[in-house]
Every structure is written in C-alpha cells, then in structure tokens.
Amino acid sequence: MMERTDGTPNSGIWLLADSNPVVWQNDLDVPLDRRFPTRHNIWTPIERVIQSHLFRECKSRLDEKYYIRNAVEDPCVKLQKDLLADEIATFRGLLNKHQPLLVLCFGQFAFEFARRAQQKENEHSFRYWSVDKLAEQFIKRTSTVRGDAVNVLPLLHASVARGRFRVCHEKFSGGNRDYFQYVGEKLARVLVEHRTDPRLNCFWM
Numbered sequence: 001m002m003e004r005t006d007g008t009p010n011s012g013i014w015l016l017a018d019s020n021p022v023v024w025q026n027d028l029d030v031p032l033d034r035r036f037p038t039r040h041n042i043w044t045p046i047e048r049v050i051q052s053h054l055f056r057e058c059k060s061r062l063d064e065k066y067y068i069r070n071a072v073e074d075p076c077v078k079l080q081k082d083l084l085a086d087e088i089a090t091f092r093g094l095l096n097k098h099q100p101l102l103v104l105c106f107g108q109f110a111f112e113f114a115r116r117a118q119q120k121e122n123e124h125s126f127r128y129w130s131v132d133k134l135a136e137q138f139i140k141r142t143s144t145v146r147g148d149a150v151n152v153l154p155l156l157h158a159s160v161a162r163g164r165f166r167v168c169h170e171k172f173s174g175g176n177r178d179y180f181q182y183v184g185e186k187l188a189r190v191l192v193e194h195r196t197d198p199r200l201n202c203f204w205m
Contacts, residue, residue, distance in 0.1 A: 010098055011067040012203065101199045104187075
C-alpha cells in the first residue's frame with residue numbers, strides 16, 4: 001500500500017493530486033510516484049519549463065523537495081460527505097500549521113478540495129470546475145500571489161495528456177496553444193518574484 005504522503009509538510013511548495021490509483025496503489029510507494037506515468041504527464045513538462053527559466057534568470061534551479069499528497073486516498077471518499085469533510089478538515093489543519101507558499105493542485109477535484117480547506121465555513125456540495133474556469137482561476141491567482149499567504153493554484157490533471165489534450169492546451173494556455181510552456185513560465189515568474197521567501201530556501205540549488 002502506498003504511503004499517504006511524500007516529503008515534509010515544512011516544504012514551501014506542495015503538490016496536491018486527486019486520489020490513489022486503485023489498480024496500482026499496491027505497486028507504488030508514494031503519491032505521484034516517479035515510476036507512474038501520471039507524474040510525467042502532468043508535472044514533468046511544467047517542471048522542465050520552470051527549471052529552464054530559473055536557470056536563465058537566477059542561475060539556479062529547484063531542488064525537488066516538494067511535499068506531495070493526494071487529496072484523498074480512496075476515490076470513493078469523494079462521494080461520502082462526512083468522510084470527505086474529515087479529509088478537508090485534516091488538510092485545513094496542515095495548511096494552517098505549515099503555511100506553504102504554493103499549493104499546486106492537479107485537476108478540479110484537488111483544487112476544489114484545497115479551496116474548501118481555506119474556507120472558514122463548510123460547504124455541502126463541491127463546485128464543478130471546467131477547463132475554462134480553472135484557467136481563469138489560474139490567471140487570477142498567479143497574478144495575485146501573496147508572500148504572506150498560502151496560495152492555492154489550479155493545474156490540469158490527466159485530461160491534458162488524454163483524448164481532450166488539444167482542448168486543454170488551447171483553453172488553458174492564454175491562446176499560446178501550449179499549456180505546459182504557458183503554465184511553466186507563469187510559475188517560474190512567481191518563483192522569481194518570491195525567491196527570497198524563507199519557505200523556498202531549501203529549494204535553491
């Protein structure tokens with residue numbers, strides 16, 4: 001059975017995915033396991049762009065000291081309001097305690113889960129986020145990242161690498177038609193702007 005998390009929550013950058021891949025969870029060690037294709041479909045191309053921009057602008061790169069977890073372990077929990085509320089409360093406690101600079105959420109469920117964890121009052125039903133709406137949130141949130149706050153940013157999940165990949169690239173990329181390049185550049189700019197934040201100290205190589 002895979003571990004619940006990977007890395008330390010003291011990290012300034014968290015990667016929040018959806019849920020354990022049920023068929024493979026007994027063969028994987030951690031969420032977004034490096035051996036599992038999903039990680040390289042949804043994160044590696046973005047990370048490559050980030051690293052390239054950071055090296056050109058700062059002569060540095062990120063050490064991969066992320067804190068990684070899935071919003072829930074069992075995907076069935078998504079349909080059980082009480083259990084889901086408990087998971088959100090647990091995540092809220094982690095956010096309040098560790099105060100990461102960035103929480104990068106892969107897919108609409110992970111984003112809504114993290115968004116709910118930042119609310120003061122519980123909500124009874126999840127919002128649905130289309131690719132367009134996630135893109136709007138990404139633009140809004142990357143342009144207003146605060147150094148004194150936990151900043152939750154939505155990214156796409158496996159849809160960007162599957163049958164809807166053309167739609168995802170076009171709708172999320174601000175007209176650039178390359179989601180990975182667009183998102184990587186935006187995130188790199190955020191990291192450059194906040195490179196002196198002490199929560200990122202452990203990342204700079």
